[in-house]
Amino acid sequence: MEPTTEQPETLPPAIASRLRRLDRAEAILDPRTDGAVLEAARSYFAARPAAARARRARWAVPLGAAAAVLLAAVLVRPIVFHTPSADDVDGSGRVDVLDVLALARMRAAGGDASGITDARIEELAYRIVALDSRRAP
């Protein structure tokens, strides 16, 4: 039996692969080569137009700020600009008996032409006194 020829075949493939990678010789880089590459890179980027480099930075900040403002406006809008309820007839920002009175006055003034029914007035009146607002009157 020859251990030198049979032993690598018994190793798991992952370990064998790592061993092969370790066995590679590292490239010996001369510091002068590093310096030359660095100098070539500097001269290349220095040759690019300054406007092309600045354009991205100049637009990125205002564009990001505008996006942030837009997002904030969308999120805050329902809180700041409260959508008035259909029951807030007098536009006071709250629904109470004064809205019922406003409906009744509109009904009394316009009759059926007002489009307001007695049932609608009564429904709102019972809703404002409901202790459980989720429950229908």
Added chain:
Amino acid sequence: MSRRARVLHAALALLGAAAVLSTTAQPNAGTFTTVDVFVDSDTPVAAWQVELTEQRGAMQIVGIERGDDSTFRDPPFYDRVAVERGTTDRIVLASFSLSGAAQLPRGKVRIARVHVRATGAAQPDYEARLVAAGTVDGRPIDAQLSLETQPGR
């Protein structure tokens, strides 16, 4: 034990049983109280909304009536389901009138009467809050609210 003593013991036992049965068979009727709600305003009141609360957390409302002004609805609007359910800790009342300012009440006016049944030993503690009050043209007014309770039977 003599025969007379046995008869006396039997009579006492019967009396005790009768007393127990009478107390368990009859529900506690409790006492009835009327809570009158008053609004005081120099401006004629065309609409009002009031929240009445019992501070101990429970009251049994047995009836609600309109106040002194017959131009308002009788009874006022209230949560009928909550009242029918029995005990509640608060009730919201509201009413309005389409009468002209000349016909509407001004000054201190009784706007509603609430009949309450009290079952506990402690005195009920009522508190009222004016949710809204308005004039004929729907303008809000800052009226004063007060309560007066009168014990029933």
